[in-house]
Amino acid sequence: MKANTHFAFFDEGSKKEIRRATLKAVAIPGYQVPFASREMPIARGWGTGGLQLTLSLIGQTDVLKVIDQGSDESVNAVSIKKLVQDTTGVQLTECTEEADIIQSRHRIPECSLTKEQILVLQVPIPEPLRAIEEREYMTKRMHAEDDYSGAWLMLFEQIMKFGKTATTADHPVSVHDRYVMAPSPIPRFDNPKMDHSEALILLGAGREKKIYAVPPYTSVKSLAFEDYPFTVESFEGAHCHLCGAVDVFLDELIDHEKGATIYQCNDSAYCIEQLNKQEKVEVESTYA
Amino acid sequence: MGYVPVKGGTQAIDASIKRVKFERLKGQAILEIETILSTMRALVDQVMSESSLYSPQLAALAIKQAEGSMEEAVFLMRAHRSTLPRLYYSESVETDAMFVERRISASFKDIPGGQLLGATYDYTHRLLDFNLINEKKADNTQWLQSYAEELQEVKVEETVERYPKVVEYLRKEGLFEQYEMDNTEPEDITKQNLEFPASRSARLQVLTRGQTGALTSLAYASLRGYGEVHPTVGEVRVGSLPIYVKHPNEEDGSEDEEFYIGDIQVTEVESFVPVHVKNENNEEELEFEIGYGICYGQNETKTIAMSILDQCLEHLNDEFPTHDEEFVLLHIDSVESSGFISHLKLPHYVTFQSKLDSIRQVKKGVQVNES
Numbered sequence: 068m069k070a071n072t073h074f075a076f077f078d079e080g081s082k083k084e085i086r087r088a089t090l091k092a093v094a095i096p097g098y099q100v101p102f103a104s105r106e107m108p109i110a111r112g113w114g115t116g117g118l119q120l121t122l123s124l125i126g127q128t129d130v131l132k133v134i135d136q137g138s139d140e141s142v143n144a145v146s147i148k149k150l151v152q153d154t155t156g157v158q159l160t161e162c163t164e165e166a167d168i169i170q171s172r173h174r175i176p177e178c179s180l181t182k183e184q185i186l187v188l189q190v191p192i193p194e195p196l197r198a199i200e201e202r203e204y205m206t207k208r209m210h211a212e213d214d215y216s217g218a219w220l221m222l223f224e225q226i227m228k229f230g231k232t233a234t235t236a237d238h239p240v241s242v243h244d245r246y247v248m249a250p251s252p253i254p255r256f257d258n259p260k261m262d263h264s265e266a267l268i269l270l271g272a273g274r275e276k277k278i279y280a281v282p283p284y285t286s287v288k289s290l291a292f293e294d295y296p297f298t299v300e301s302f303e304g305a306h307c308h309l310c311g312a313v314d315v316f317l318d319e320l321i322d323h324e325k326g327a328t329i330y331q332c333n334d335s336a337y338c339i340e341q342l343n344k345q346e347k348v349e350v351e352s353t354y355a
Numbered sequence: 356m357g358y359v360p361v362k363g364g365t366q367a368i369d370a371s372i373k374r375v376k377f378e379r380l381k382g383q384a385i386l387e388i389e390t391i392l393s394t395m396r397a398l399v400d401q402v403m404s405e406s407s408l409y410s411p412q413l414a415a416l417a418i419k420q421a422e423g424s425m426e427e428a429v430f431l432m433r434a435h436r437s438t439l440p441r442l443y444y445s446e447s448v449e450t451d452a453m454f455v456e457r458r459i460s461a462s463f464k465d466i467p468g469g470q471l472l473g474a475t476y477d478y479t480h481r482l483l484d485f486n487l488i489n490e491k492k493a494d495n496t497q498w499l500q501s502y503a504e505e506l507q508e509v510k511v512e513e514t515v516e517r518y519p520k521v522v523e524y525l526r527k528e529g530l531f532e533q534y535e536m537d538n539t540e541p542e543d544i545t546k547q548n549l550e551f552p553a554s555r556s557a558r559l560q561v562l563t564r565g566q567t568g569a570l571t572s573l574a575y576a577s578l579r580g581y582g583e584v585h586p587t588v589g590e591v592r593v594g595s596l597p598i599y600v601k602h603p604n605e606e607d608g609s610e611d612e613e614f615y616i617g618d619i620q621v622t623e624v625e626s627f628v629p630v631h632v633k634n635e636n637n638e639e640e641l642e643f644e645i646g647y648g649i650c651y652g653q654n655e656t657k658t659i660a661m662s663i664l665d666q667c668l669e670h671l672n673d674e675f676p677t678h679d680e681e682f683v684l685l686h687i688d689s690v691e692s693s694g695f696i697s698h699l700k701l702p703h704y705v706t707f708q709s710k711l712d713s714i715r716q717v718k719k720g721v722q723v724n725e726s
Contacts, residue, residue, distance in 0.1 A: 078440040084546075101548030106433035111694025113701065136705045140364030143701055173705045191698070202681050204551040229717040236709040254709040274691050276548040300712040319708060333705060 075122040076154040081105055085123035085278070089269060092280035097242025098210070099193050104276040109146060115273025117170045117189035118147055124168060124185065124269075125151065130158045132166035137174040137316070137333035144172075161336050173236065175257040177315050177337040180266035182283055188251040190272035193279065195239040195249040215247045218290060226295055238297070241288045242281055250287075256299040256316045261287040305330040310341035379422055391415040400620075400652025401425065405689050406432030407545075407564035409619050409651050426693040429566075433690050441546070443600045446613055450623050450649075451517055455594040457653075460521045462587045462627060468518040473593060475655070521590040522625055522645060531643050553680055558668055559661075563650050565687035567657040573677055573687065574660035577667050582677035584666045586626035586646055593622045593653050622655055624648040626662040630670070644669065 075082065088102035107115040114135075125131065133148040135141035139161040147170065148159055160166050163176045170187040180186055196206045199217035209217070218239050225233045236252040240261065250258055251270055261268060261281055268281040281287055291297035306313045308329045315337065317330040332338035392399065392415045402414040406429045413432060421427030457473025460466045472478070525531050541556035549557055562570065577584050599613040626646035634640045646666030648658040664683055672678035686692060 072438050076438060078438065080440050081437065101550065103544075103546045103548055105437035105545075106430075106690050107437065108434040110430065110697055111691045112696075112698030113694060115694075136702050138364070141702055142364060142368055145365050145368050172701075173703075191695070202551075202679075203685075204681065231716065233713050233717050235713045236706040252706045252709075254705055256709075274695055298716075300709055301716070316705070316708075318704060319711070333708075 072154050074127075074155060075125055076108075076150070077105065077119075077122055082123045085119055088278045089120065089123065089280065092269070092278045093267070093282050095246075096282055096285050097240075097246030097248040097279060099248075099272075099277040099279045101276055102278050104273045107273065108150060109143075111274040112191060113143055114147055114170070114172055114189040116271025116275075116278070117172070117187045117273075118150070118271075119273060120187045120269050120271040120278065121147075121151060121168055121170045122154070124187075125155055125157060127155070127157065129167040130160050130165055131168050131170070132160050132163060132336075133170045134174060134176070134334075134336070135172045137318075138335045140335070162340070163336055173252050173254075174316070174333065175253055175260045177332075177334045178340075179260070180264060182265045184266040186264075186266050186268045188253070188268065188270045190249065190251040190270045190275070190277070192237075193249055193270065193272040193275050193277040195247050210246060213245070215241075218247055222290060222292065222295075226292075232291065232295055232297075239290050241290060243285050244288075247290065248279060248281075248287075254300050254316055255289070255297070258287070258289045258297070258299070263287075302330065307332045307338060307341075310338050310345065312338070312341055386419055388412065388415045388419060391418055397653070398423070398425075400654055401567055401657075402428045402432060404651040404654050404657065405429045405564060405566055406436065407560075407651075408432050408436045426689055429689045430693070436545075441543075443603065444543075445616070446599045446601060448596050448598065450592070450596065450621075451520055453518075453592060453594040453596050453621075453623070454515075454618075455518050455592055456620075457594070458518055458590065458592040460588070460590050462521065462589050466521050466590075467524060468516070471518075474653075518592070520625070522627075525589075525627075525643065531645070549684065551681055552671075553668075553684060555669075558680065558684060559647065559649070559665065561684045561687070562648070562661045562664055565657075565661070566689035566692065567654065569687040569689075569692065570657050570660040570664060573683060574663040574667075577663055577675070577677040582663075582667050582675045583670065583672065584628055584646065584663050584677075586628045586663060586666065588659060588662075589625040589627040589645070591622065591624050591655055591659070593620070593655070595620045620652055622648075622650050622653055622658040624655075624658040624662045626659065626666065628666045 073079070085102060088100045092098065092100045104116065105119060107118055109115060109118060121131070131148065131151055132139070133144045133151070135144035138144060151157065152159055163169065163178050163180075166184060168185050168187060169176065169180070170189070172189040175186065194203070194206050196209055196215075196217055199221060200206050200209065209215070222232050222234070225231070234255065236254050237249055238255045238258055239247050240250050240258060242248045250261060263284050263286065264281065265283055267283055270279050272278075289297040300316070302313070302317045305317055307315065307317060308331055310332060312332055316333045318333045320329050320331055322329050332341070392411055395418065398418055399411050399414045402417060402425065403409055403411065405425070406414070413435065414428070417428040417431040421431060455471060457475060458468070458471045460470065522531060526533060542554055544557050544560045549561065553561075576582060595618040597618055598616050600616055602612050602614070605612055624647070626648070627643050628646055629641050630644050631639050632642045644666065646662035648661030648665060650658045650661065664677065667675075667677045668680050668683060670678060671680060676682045
């Protein structure tokens with residue numbers, strides 16, 4: 068018995084419910100909208116929130132790109148892509164510009180997105196205040212009362228301890244000057260890309276059953292103090308050993324032969340695109 | 356320079372999927388669904404209960420496909436569940452209409468209707484039976500025949516009688532409070548996100564689909580002192596319940612219009628828990644409350660554990676994690692907990708790079724301060 072699933076896996080009722088939550092999320096930027104998250108054929112914690120958003124949004128003519136940690140061919144990106152294609156038959160792409168929907172885990176692509184595109188981010192822990200208060204009942208109230216003293220105190224304590232803020236990925240942001248939001252574990256490097264993004268950004272947390280959004284052209288500010296400004300990861304002096312790019316998020320690799328540290332673009336599609344451009348220029352100049 | 360892959364993940368994944376198929380097939384033996392259904396009752400019951408989908412056939416298929424892994428089988432069932440629209444809600448079920456196969460009380464030596472032991476491992480010695488290595492079909496057939504003959508000598512009652520609930524007996528004595536029937540429509544946790552404080556209907560739904568081991572551990576912790584509930588099992592009953600649905604369009608509400616759609620086997624537990632209450636004169640008095648547990652199939656440990664946790668959550672108490680509803684209800688789901696634990700196997704190099712950067716920056720700062 069091999070059951071044929073409905074277009075995009077879900078029954079239409081489920082898709083409608085997810086879309087309704089998504090619309091509410093767009094209407095209240097940064098607010099976590101609870102939804103009845105479905106169990107998916109991929110594991111909870113492996114991107115089921117993003118997957119549910121993608122499946123509820125996707126139409127037959129859409130082109131989909133899925134990345135995980137910047138890579139189109141990372142294990143989970145491959146698995147998610149395969150599931151969406153098996154149940155919808157949509158066209159897949161690795162090229163960021165070609166995609167209508169980009170589902171991503173832990174990265175925002177290097178090239179800026181357009182108003183024709185939707186970025187779907189997978190979220191493990193949607194609650195930016197969870198480290199401060201473990202109870203959902205309390206954090207919901209704190210959001211309602213605009214009480215973000217805990218988040219500020221966390222940064223302040225880091226300054227007292229380390230002389231600077233020591234957040235890693237998932238540095239909290241303030242959306243539309245109202246809700247403090249977890250941008251998902253993107254590196255701090257990607258936080259500024261959310262600010263006034265032309266593309267709609269949807270964030271889905273499957274296990275925690277929350278959907279939230281940054282609508283296009285919305286202000287997104289990383290929490291920081293005036294005298295301790297927000298900083299991104301530093302790759303000073305480093306460049307991609309393949310395409311030579313600077314000003315991108317780099318992976319740190321060990322050259323097995325020399326034992327030296329080398330760097331490579333984390334966004335593999337961006338890197339390949341740069342390489343292709345360079346090759347094209349080379350070829351043209353040779354035959355000119 | 357060493358080879359650093361930019362592409363190539365897809366092929367590696369295909370190879371891994373092939374490999375796991377090979378592991379299931381390499382022994383060249385085929386496990387029939389029928390075999391699982393007729394010999395692995397406990398496993399089938401547990402999978403149905405944790406996946407909250409009552410279908411022995413599908414559970415057996417999931418077990419076969421998952422090579423017997425509980426978490427995988429439950430996962431498969433839950434994912435399948437997501438593809439099914441919810442068409443009906445059944446009418447509420449009265450458990451005193453249960454066709455009882457087993458029913459015991461630990462609270463009384465004798466109970467109205469009597470103790471009915473039924474099928475259980477409780478009274479067996481857990482010694483490996485090496486005879487099962489060479490079990491013969493002919494021997495089993497013979498055993499079944501003689502068992503059938505034995506049963507024929509048992510006198511059959513003329514009428515089927517309902518077993519009264521043990522608690523009714525105590526209620527008559529005034530030891531349990533009489534509550535008004537609460538016919539509020541239950542919430543459906545598969546349709547709405549759980550909100551806190553959770554309603555009892557939502558709480559019971561989360562508990563009954565919880566992972567057996569997780570419920571057992573938390574209830575055990577409560578018994579040992581990380582909680583305040585130490586109950587007496589008033590009644591454990593295992594048996595089948597008829598399920599009815601209403602006609603979707605005709606709403607005259609008469610019971611004749613309801614359709615019988617089948618039976619489900621469940622385990623039900625009512626635990627008696629003594630609690631301190633204040634009477635009219637503000638004096639402390641002891642009274643009994645009920646912790647309630649119900650699960651698909653025969654899952655007695657899980658159901659008793661559920662009844663303990665139900666009672667724990669009736670009396671929220673910050674001192675004990677077992678009395679904290681977010682602690683209990685958000686961490687016992689098999690698909691959620693196993694999913695999030697296993698996601699740690701996914702690559703995390705971007706987030707780790709971010710951590711490295713943060714630590715390096717902080718260390719730089721420390722050196723500056725010292726000089």
